[in-house]
Structure formats: structure tokens, C-alpha cells
Amino acid sequence: MSMKAIIIGCLAALVALGAALEEHPHFCIKTDPILLSEIDRHVVIPSEEDLQCHIRATTLTQKEKASLVDTLCADHGSTTIKRDNHHFLRLRNGELTGRGAQAEVCANGGDSVLAWVPYHTVLQNYAAELNPKERLTYIAKATNVEREKTELCHFRHTDLVNAVSDNLFTCVVMIFGDNFYGLEDNINVLVELEPLAYQLRNITYLPWRNVTNSYKMHLGNSVLRNPSGERKPIYGSLNYAFVEKILVNMSSVYRQKKLSRLPLLFEHRSSVLELDSNGMGGLDVAEKAYFGRSMDPRSEVKVQVIGQWVDQHREFDADIYEYYGHGLKRFKETLTGGRLTFIRIDNTEPVFMDPESSNLAKASLFREQKVGQIKEDPSGNYTEWENAQEDEFDEDGPGFYCWFVVTCLLLALAIILGIYILVSAHNRRNKQRQMYEVANTNVPPPA
Structure with missing residues (x-):
């Protein structure tokens, strides 16, 4: 395969790859936690980025993650939480790819990248992809500004797929279940982000x-x-x-x-x-x-x-x-x-x-004698290597040039000899013709 074909194939592959790894334009990942003081603001001027991010995931801080693992996995004296197996959603590039169980978070110690997504965002973008016949519960956190308190809770799968949007919705507090939150509170659903x-x-x-x-x-x-x-x-x-x-x-x-x-x-x-x-x-x-x-x-x-x-x-x-x-x-x-x-x-x-x-370099068929160079420049660059080169040249004999001169001389001698033989033969024929003409001069002319 030619280099040109390889380069064209590489460029085509890069174009396809760029499309495959294109990040979702309406999905954003935030690393700053949502504070109660920010939730309590009544006048919020959204930035251009906020208007573009229809799906926003905010990663958990190390303190939040430690509290989450402790609440889900530690023994708090409750007999029900040990038997619970709540779930979370998995997102890759803003797309729903599956779900995970509470036991997985406990098994890896919260090592995966966990984030919070607002409940209304999950309801709008992912509820239609879930099976309404399933009986599961999902992990979330609820923040009540009046009580200045944030707690982990869990809500029902049916509330999500049926788009419950009134006071029938409840997010039950994780430990002991002695409290619940409604949609009037700030509800965020736990999700796990998968790498691209x-x-x-x-x-x-x-x-x-x-x-x-x-x-x-x-x-x-x-x-x-x-x-x-x-x-x-x-x-x-x-x-x-x-x-x-x-x-x-x-x-x-x-x-x-x-x-x-x-x-x-x-x-x-x-x-x-x-x-x-x-x-x-x-x-x-x-x-x-x-x-x-x-x-x-x-x-x-x-x-x-x-x-x-x-x-x-x-x-x-x-x-x-x-x-x-x-x-x-x-x-x-x-x-x-x-x-x-x-x-x-x-x-x-x-x-x-x-x-x-x-x-430009000057080329010559003749090789200058080193003796002449020594005479002209006694302190010249006459090295042992050059001397060895001259000795090798002398030991090789006449070489091609001498044989060429000898051949030319022999060829010239042969040509001269051939010309001499031709001239001699021509002279002999002329002498014989002259003798014949002289012998016929004594014959009288006819009457």
C-alpha cells in the first residue's frame, strides 16, 4: 500500500473518530458542590454555559463520598437498611448506559466517579428509557433550605417512570426512614459517570x-x-x-x-x-x-x-x-x-x-607525482596513507592506460604495414605495364 493511500486512510479514520468522541453539547460536568447558600438565591442570572447545559452532573466531593459510603454500607443499628439494595444510574457522555446497585458502591468503596443530577433532569431525559414494570428504588439526596439540612434518601422507580410531579412523590430518608422529602425540596439523583x-x-x-x-x-x-x-x-x-x-x-x-x-x-x-x-x-x-x-x-x-x-x-x-x-x-x-x-x-x-x-571540482585523468609535490612543498600534507596509495598504484603495473597506449601503437603499426604492402603491390603492377608498353614500340605500323 502506498504512503499516499495510508495518509488518506488515516485522515478518514480521524474524521470518523472525531465524530465518535464528540462530547455531548448539552451535557456538562461540574466539580463544584451545590451549597445551601446557592440554592437559597432567588435572583439567578444564568450564564451562556448554564443555558447550554441541559443536563448537568455535579461530582461528589471527597467528604460527600465518604458520607455516602458510610450511610450506605456501615451498620447503623437498623435492621432494614442491611437488606436494602438501592440503585443508581450510569451515564456516559450524557447518555443512559445502565444501572448499578448499592452493593457495587460498597464493594469498591466509592472509587468510581459519582455525581448528582437534578431529579427533573432525570425525569425529562431518562425516565422514558426505563421499564415501568420494575420495582426498584434509586439513591438521591434532598436539601431543605428552611431546615438547612441535606440528607440521603431513596425514591421509587414507579414515581420516576410515571412522572409523579405532585406531593405524592416522596424521597424517604435513608437511615431508619423517619422522614421524607417532596418535590418542593431540592432533589438530586445519584449517577455514576463512565469514562469516554x-x-x-x-x-x-x-x-x-x-x-x-x-x-x-x-x-x-x-x-x-x-x-x-x-x-x-x-x-x-x-x-x-x-x-x-x-x-x-x-x-x-x-x-x-x-x-x-x-x-x-x-x-x-x-x-x-x-x-x-x-x-x-x-x-x-x-x-x-x-x-x-x-x-x-x-x-x-x-x-x-x-x-x-x-x-x-x-x-x-x-x-x-x-x-x-x-x-x-x-x-x-x-x-x-x-x-x-x-x-x-x-x-x-x-x-x-x-x-x-x-x-566546482577539477577532474583529471593524470595522477600527479608525489615527488613533485614534495619538492614544491616539503612541509605539505604527504601522509603515510597517501604513500601507501602510491605504492599500491605502482605495484599494480601499467594499468588500463598503458595497455591502451600499447594497443594504439600496435594498431597504427598494423595500418602502416598494410599501407606499405598495398603500395608495393601497386608499384609492381605499374612496372609490368610499362615494360609491355616499351616492348611494343618497335613494331612497325601496318600499311
Whole structure:
């Protein structure tokens, strides 16, 4: 497959991947907790972001999460809460993906990313996707401004799917069930956010590297000018751009079974690249190539800059982060021994189109004698290596040039000999003809 076809395929994959990882425009993740003082405000001026976020999830603080786990999982002396198994909703990119049980929160100690979503938002966006025949309860928290109190509670599945919106709705307090809240209070439903992708950050490349050279390409044209009246080195530069390809070996990342098969985001050149299912991505790169040469006074030379495509195979270590969207990420684990390939332009070099006369080399068929050089310059650069070269040259005998001269001489001798033989034969025939003509001169003419 040609490089052009590979690049086109990569770009198509990147377009498809960008659509797959596009974050929900109306789903936002907030990390600031909702305070009672904020709920009590009567005049609220929504910002542009608030108007755009139709679905807002606010993550639990560490203190909230610790209180949640303690309430759901610790023994508070109640005989009923031990038998309860309330549920929560799972969201990915603002979409409902499933539900989880209270026992899962207790099993992992609240290690997952938990958040609160307002009850009316859940009712409007997710209630229609639930089965009305199920008999479940969901975990929520209720905040009563008048009592300045926030408590965990649970409400019925049927209230959600049947869109109960009056005082029949009750959110029963989690411990002992001695109180309840209605829709006039601020009710938020517990949800678990699922990651959209893994992000490879803090990349550390290992020393091992294998390079495969590919073809060369034309990067651009330039001109070097020396306006001064003396010969001196002149330097220049040329800006060029290309698409750098990155191919991550997916098996070196997902060799651990506990990692889900999620898309990868790769941190490279202060940017985050979206990789497709094959681990390939691309980045527009702008570089500058430097070049120079010694130039005659008041001269100029045209330059073409070329570069060579190379495949650089590297190993790397990185930190794997779970990415949940809207800038929210969380450290997952450390990756060691990952492998990738950079497909980039390297080894740039100039090609001078108009060479100067003083920079041309003189070719000669004759080899100068080292003795003559020594006489002219006794302190010259006459090294042992050159002496060895001369000895080898002398030991090789006459060589091709001597044989050529001998052959030419023999050929000339043969030609001369042939001409001599032809001339001699011609002279003999002329003498015989003359003798015949003289012998016939004494014959009288006929009467």
C-alpha cells in the first residue's frame, strides 16, 4: 500500500473518530458542590454555559463520598437498611448506559466517579428509557433550605417512570426512614459517570529506538544571496509543514485485562491527539530547515530543500488517565513498555540549483607525482596513507592506460604495414605495364 493511500486512510479514520468522541453539547460536568447558600438565591442570572447545559452532573466531593459510603454500607443499628439494595444510574457522555446497585458502591468503596443530577433532569431525559414494570428504588439526596439540612434518601422507580410531579412523590430518608422529602425540596439523583476514553499523559520515551528510512520529498524553494564584496558563508532557513503520523501499538496498552477497550487520547507536542481503533492519529507540524554555504561576492544561488520520511519506532512509559468529558480526567494507572511509531520528516538537506564556478571540482585523468609535490612543498600534507596509495598504484603495473597506449601503437603499426604492402603491390603492377608498353614500340605500323 502506498504512503499516499495510508495518509488518506488515516485522515478518514480521524474524521470518523472525531465524530465518535464528540462530547455531548448539552451535557456538562461540574466539580463544584451545590451549597445551601446557592440554592437559597432567588435572583439567578444564568450564564451562556448554564443555558447550554441541559443536563448537568455535579461530582461528589471527597467528604460527600465518604458520607455516602458510610450511610450506605456501615451498620447503623437498623435492621432494614442491611437488606436494602438501592440503585443508581450510569451515564456516559450524557447518555443512559445502565444501572448499578448499592452493593457495587460498597464493594469498591466509592472509587468510581459519582455525581448528582437534578431529579427533573432525570425525569425529562431518562425516565422514558426505563421499564415501568420494575420495582426498584434509586439513591438521591434532598436539601431543605428552611431546615438547612441535606440528607440521603431513596425514591421509587414507579414515581420516576410515571412522572409523579405532585406531593405524592416522596424521597424517604435513608437511615431508619423517619422522614421524607417532596418535590418542593431540592432533589438530586445519584449517577455514576463512565469514562469516554483513556488519555496517555506524562509520556517518557525510552532510549531504545529503531529508524526505517523511506522516500524523499520536496519541502520548498529558497534563495541565498551574498550582497557584500567579499567571499563569506551565507546562511538561510525555510519553513515547511507536514502531517506527522503516530501509530500506537494497541496490544502494548491493553495487555492488562482490567482496562476496558476504550479509545485512546495521546498527549504529544502539547496537544491531545485522538487515535482511532487501530491506534493511529495525526498532527499538523510546522518546522524550519537551516542551510548555508560559502558564496562568492555579489552572487546568489537557488536552493531546493528536500526531506526524508522516516519511521521511528519507540518505546515509552506513560500515565493512563480516564477521561470523562468536558475536561474531567482521573488517574487510572501507570503504563510501562508501550510501543509506538512516528512517521515524520527528518534529515532535511538543501540542493543548490546554480553552483558557483569556484566551488566546482577539477577532474583529471593524470595522477600527479608525489615527488613533485614534495619538492614544491616539503612541509605539505604527504601522509603515510597517501604513500601507501602510491605504492599500491605502482605495484599494480601499467594499468588500463598503458595497455591502451600499447594497443594504439600496435594498431597504427598494423595500418602502416598494410599501407606499405598495398603500395608495393601497386608499384609492381605499374612496372609490368610499362615494360609491355616499351616492348611494343618497335613494331612497325601496318600499311
